[in-house]
Amino acid sequence: MKVLVTGGAGYIGSHCVKVLLDKGYEVVVVDNLETGYKDAVDSKAKLYIGDIADESLMDRVFSENQVLGVIHFAAFSLVGESMTNPYKYYENNVAKTNRLLESMVKHNVKNIVFSSTAATYGEPEKTPIVETDRQLPTNVYGQTKLAMEQMISWYGKIYGINHVALRYFNVAGAIQDGSIGEAHNPETHLIPIILQVANGKREKLNVFGDDYQTKDGSCIRDYIHVLDLCDAHVLALEYLLNGNSSGVFNLGSGEGFSVFEMVEAARKITGHPIPLEIASRRAGDPAILIASSKKARQVLKWNPTRENIEVMIQDAWTWEKNKRY
Numbered sequence: 001m002k003v004l005v006t007g008g009a010g011y012i013g014s015h016c017v018k019v020l021l022d023k024g025y026e027v028v029v030v031d032n033l034e035t036g037y038k039d040a041v042d043s044k045a046k047l048y049i050g051d052i053a054d055e056s057l058m059d060r061v062f063s064e065n066q067v068l069g070v071i072h073f074a075a076f077s078l079v080g081e082s083m084t085n086p087y088k089y090y091e092n093n094v095a096k097t098n099r100l101l102e103s104m105v106k107h108n109v110k111n112i113v114f115s116s117t118a119a120t121y122g123e124p125e126k127t128p129i130v131e132t133d134r135q136l137p138t139n140v141y142g143q144t145k146l147a148m149e150q151m152i153s154w155y156g157k158i159y160g161i162n163h164v165a166l167r168y169f170n171v172a173g174a175i176q177d178g179s180i181g182e183a184h185n186p187e188t189h190l191i192p193i194i195l196q197v198a199n200g201k202r203e204k205l206n207v208f209g210d211d212y213q214t215k216d217g218s219c220i221r222d223y224i225h226v227l228d229l230c231d232a233h234v235l236a237l238e239y240l241l242n243g244n245s246s247g248v249f250n251l252g253s254g255e256g257f258s259v260f261e262m263v264e265a266a267r268k269i270t271g272h273p274i275p276l277e278i279a280s281r282r283a284g285d286p287a288i289l290i291a292s293s294k295k296a297r298q299v300l301k302w303n304p305t306r307e308n309i310e311v312m313i314q315d316a317w318t319w320e321k322n323k324r325y
Contacts, residue, residue: 002026002065003237004109006052006100007073008045009036011182012115012171012226016071017045018180019230028065030057031074037325040180053099062107069111069237070104072097075145078188079119082140083283093144094151101155109161111240112152113233116165118222118250118289120146127256128222128292131167131248138286149248156246164236168251169222169291171229173312174319181319182226190221191313194263195320198272205274207259209281214288218259222252222290225306225315235300249300252291253307262309269313 003020007013008029013036020027027045030052041047046065050057052074061067075093076082082089104112119142120135137143155161172191174181182192196202210217232251240246257265267274296302306312 002028002067004028004030004061004065004067004070005045005073006030006070007036007075009033009038009041009047010073011184012229013073014040014042014180015175015226016073016230016233017042018175019227019234021045023234028061028067030061035076035184037183039325051096052103053096055099055103058100058103059106062103062109067109069113069241070100070109071113071115071233071237072100073115075115075148077117077141079139079141079285080188080282082144086140089140089144094147097148098151101152101161104161105155105159111237112161112163113236113240114148114152114163114165115233116149116167117142117145118167118169118252118291120149120167121289123286124289127288128252128254128290129250130292131250131295139283153246162240163246164240165248166232166236166251167248167291168224168229169289170224171226172223173225173227173306173315175227176315176318178318178322179324181316181323183323183325190259190262191266191316192320194266194274195270195313195317197274198266198270198317199320203275205263205276206279207276208279208285210278212287214258216258216260219285220256220258220288220290222254222256223309223312224252225304225312228304228306231304232296232300232302235302239300247299249296250291250293251296251302252293253304254290254292256288256290257309262313265309266313269310269317
């Protein structure tokens, strides 16, 4: 069975391609390589370099491959950038997803798993967050992801596209052999930046705010290992292929770690002092984001096995020391 992975040359997408291949699926990847890397795509996958908004390309992809399901990762995801360039995020995330859905309708592809985000909740009213909680994004990135969720839902109602939206929190780690991992340019995610300091690529870590209403003043986030995340995407696809109804699921550990706690864990693993400096808060950053993934564990039978934060940092550190791209 063939699965289309959009954004399959990116950090999470490339790991998902490997997980799908290991589970016996045939994988087709569409990626314009604007933020992804060709070398990250497993050679056993069929790669089309191009944009999901290119109708002729998607006609070719769907005509040449009997795709039964789509896993949609292709999107921009930098919170800070979304607040300075909203057009880029609405155009890329919302408009291009609309084009992808139109191509799916045209070629009668009925199943999509959508990579959503906890940012759709905004500043949570309570912790941990559950799927039925209010969605009120505090940044443009989260707003575009919410718009994508809503649009996919309407295409489900109108055209019968079965869908699962997975709202997840901070993704970390890498495949254990260090062959692929997290590589953004510029890098804005906490763990890789911490490890770049440890690896001598940065002088220090900037901590954006130490005056939040949290246990140590720094932001608290729920972290999930990239391979556990990919397992959930495959389970969600199989859930749809087995004829189950569309749904929304949080993915997370249910436990939060502060920025300062992450730094201390990285110091332990790398043996590096990792100097830091307090900087101003970033616009749109909630103080605490922790998920309840009870629904995913019960309904999708998701059983994450890499929830230890030190395991995530160790795997990311292996990648950081052996980066290939």
